[in-house]
Amino acid sequence: MSETTVRPGQEHYVAPLDTTPLAAVDAVDESTPSASLWGDAWKQLRRRPLFIVPSLIIVLLVVVALFPSLFTSVNPRYQELARALEGGSQGHPLGFTRLGTDVYARLVHGARASISVGLLTTAIVVVVGGVVGALAGFFGGWIDALLSRLVDMFFALPLILGAIVMLQALQGRNVWTVALTLSLFGWPQVARIMRSSVLQVRGNEYVTAAKSLGLGRFSTLARHVLPNALGPVIVIATISLGTFIAAEATLSFLGIGLPSSVVSWGGDISNAVPSVRTDPWILLWPSIALSVTVLSFLMLGDALRDALDPKGRTR
C-alpha cells in the first residue's frame, strides 16, 4: 500500500492514554451488591404502585378473613327484621339487609369464604397442574402425548358450566367441595403454562451440564428446571386466584355454590337482587368488595409478570 494516499482527517491518530484509561480485561465489578434473579425482581417490584397497591389490599383482605372479629363485633347472622332495609346508623355503618342482618358485618365475614375458596383452589390447581405440566414437558415422548391429551380433554370443559353440573350432583356443599370442583376444571391452564415453560428451560445448556455431571433426571427437574420455570406459573396462579374468587361468587349467586349458612359475597349479592330498585346500596357493597378483591389479584399478576417475565412487558 502506498502511504502517500493518506488523506486529510485520516492521519495516524493515537488517543492520549489518560482520556481512555485501559481497564483490566474482563475484571469483576466488585462494587455492586450481589443480587439473585428473585432479588432483582423484588427490587423492581417494591417501587411499583401496580404492585404495592394490590399487595396492601390483599394483605388487608387476608387479615379480615382470618380475624373478622377485629373489625366488627356484630353477628352477621343475627336478624332484626324490624330494622330491615334501614340505612346506616350508630354501630351499623352500612345499614341492614332485606332480612335485617348488618351489611357491614356480612361484608367483613364474607371475605373468609372468598379468600379461602380462592387460595384453596389455586393451591390445588398449582400442585396438580404443575406436576402434570412439568412431567409432560420434561419427559416428552409418550408421557407428554398422554398427559397433553388429558389436559386437552379437561380444557374443553367450560369452568362455570362444568362447576354447575358438578355441584348440582353433589350433596353437602362447603368451601372444600366448591374449591375441589373449581380445581377440577381449572388445573389444565396451569398444566399448559408449566409444560411450555419447562420445555423452554429444558433446552438450556445448564440442564445438559447437570446431565453430564451425572445428576439424575428427577433431581435435574427439581433443582434446575422447576425453579427456572416457575415464574410464568406464579403469574398465572395469581391471576387465576382472582378468577376463582369471581367464579365462587357466581356460583353462590346462582344458589349452587356455598350454602346460605355460609356468609359469602356472592350469596349476599343474590339476596340483594329483589330490592335492587328501592335499595341499590345493599347490592353495591358486596359487589364493590368482590370487584376490588378480584381486581387486586389481576393487578398483582400483571405486576409479577412485568418483573418475572420481561418478555411480556407492555412498556
Add this chain to the structure above:
Amino acid sequence: MTEPTPTTAARPVDVAAPLLQVRDLHVDFTSGGKPVHAVRGVDLSVYPGQTVAVVGESGSGKSTSAQAVIGLLPGNGRVVGGQILFDGQDIAHASKKEFVALRGRHIGLVPQDPMSNLNPVWSIGFQIREALEANGLAKGAAAKKRTVELLEEAGLGDAARRAKQYPHEFSGGMRQRALIAIGLSSRPRLLIADEPTSALDVTVQRQILDHLDTLTAEMGTAVLLITHDLGLAAERAEHLVVMYKGQVVESGPALEILQRPQHPYTQRLVSAAPSLASRRLESVHRAEVVEHARAEAVHVHEQAVEGAHAAVEGDTATTNVIEVRNLVKEFHLRGSGLRGETLRAVDDVSFSVRRGTTTAVVGESGSGKSTVAQMVLSLLPATSGSVLFDGVDLTELDRRELFRFRRRVQPIFQNPYGSLDPSWSIFRTVEEPLRVHGVGDAKSREARVRDLLEKVSLPASALRRFPNELSGGQRQRVAIARALALNPEVVVCDEAVSALDVLVQGQILTLLNDLQAELGLTYLFITHDLAVVRQIADDVVVMEKGKLVESATTDEVFESPKQAYTKALLEAIPGGSIRLGA
C-alpha cells in the same frame, strides 16, 4: 490481499472533500432513568469510494456510531453533541423525513443477521422490488427486471427463479447476498455494513466479502465496515478506526496500525487477534508441558485402574484416552410422508485423542462436530460405531460405571448465558458436582470451590454472586471451574470461546492452556474457528457434512493441508495473509 483492491488505487486521489465526516459525536442512552454515554467524541471520515473499518469489542460503541449516521438509533438513544456531515450537510439532528429521503438512496445498509432481517412471508424478489419502489427508482415491470439484475449482480445464479423464492429457501450466505442486493439497489454513495458476515461460516464469509469488495469498487461506493475482527478489518479496509469504551483510541492507515500499534489497547488487540497469531500458545514450554502431562496422566490412569476395575488393559489406553471408531449418528427428520427422512449427521468418523494433549474437531455449521462431542460425552447414543474411553466402550457401561465416567469427562459449552443456572449462586453452581458425587463435607467443599475460583482467576467475592451479574467471559470461567471441580481427565469444550470478544477469548484460551499444563488435562476442542485451533490444539480433525476430511497434527494441517476443503478453510481465515511487522 494487503493491497486495497486495484480499482481504489486507480481512482483519483484528489477527491478533496470527504463523503462522510463525523466530528466529536456524542450519543447517550437512557437506561433506568440514568444516561449512559455510549459514544464519546468520535471523529472519523470516509472519502468517496473508500472502505473504512470501525473495529472494537462488544459495547465499544461501534454499532451505535453507525446507527447514528443512518438515523436508526434505538428509541432510548440520541445524539447529544457533535456533527455528522454527509456530503457537507449536517445530519446529526436531521428529522425522520430527511432520513427517509437519505436512507436507501444515498446511504445503504447491510445488517448483521441475515436470518432475521428478511421478512419470512414475502418473496425475496418482492422485498427487493419494495426497496426499488420506495426509493422511486423503478416501478412495475421495470422494477421486476431490475430485481433480477440486482440478484444476478449479488452473485445468485438463476436469479429469475430465485426472486420468486422465500427467505426460508435460502441459505445464510444467499440471504446475505439478497440483503446486499437490497442495500445496493439504489446505488447509494455510502454503504454501512454492520458485521455483515459474522453470522456466517468462514468460507461463505470470504466469498461474500470478496463479492462486496468487487461490487463497491465497480460502483465507487464508499463502505463503512463495522466489525469485531481486526484481521478482517485490516484485510478489507484502507483506513482503520479502533474504538474502546465509546471513544476512538487509534485511527489511521490499516497496515500501519497493524504493524505499529501505538495505543496500548490496539497493541493488546493486535497481539490477541486469533487470526493473526501464528503459533500455539506458550510454544516454548510445550515440550515440557506435554511431557509433564503425560507423566501425570499415566499416574492418574494407574490410580483409576486400581480404584475402578483392573480389567482395563494398559498400553493403548495410556496414550489414547479417547478413541472414536466408525462413529455414525442418524437423525430421523419429520418430512413428507409417514416415514420421514434420515439425516446422517455423523458418517463413519474415526479418530483418537492422546492423553494430555488437545485435539480440535473443526468444521462449519452442519458438519456434525457438536454431535460427535455429544456422543463422546455419552449424552447421545450412537447409531453405530463406538467411543472408547480409556479402552472401555461407552455403550457397555452400566449406570454406576456411567456415573463414574461422568466424573472423568466434563463439558464446557458455547453459550456463556445459557450454561449456568440463573437462579443458582456461583458458589452453588461450582459446588454442585462435588455434592452430586458426594465429595467431602460442607467445609472441605467450600475450600475446594474457593480454590477452583482462584484457579480460574475469579475473586472470592464472586462466590455469592449470580450469573446475571457476570460478563460472558466471567461466566465461562465459572463454567470451567465447575467442569474442573471433580478433577476430570478429559474436558470437552464445545465452541467454548466462540461467543466471546477477542481479548476475552485470548484470556480464556490462555487459562485453558495453563490449566492443561498444571493438571495434565486432555481437551477435545470443538470449534468452527481455525484461528483458535492454531492457538490451542496439538491435533486437528477436519469434518465436512458429517464426514472426516482430514486428521493430522496442527502443524501439518496449517503448513501442508492435504485436502481441498482444509485449504479453503485455511484461506478463509480473515487477515491470515497479512504479515505483521517484526
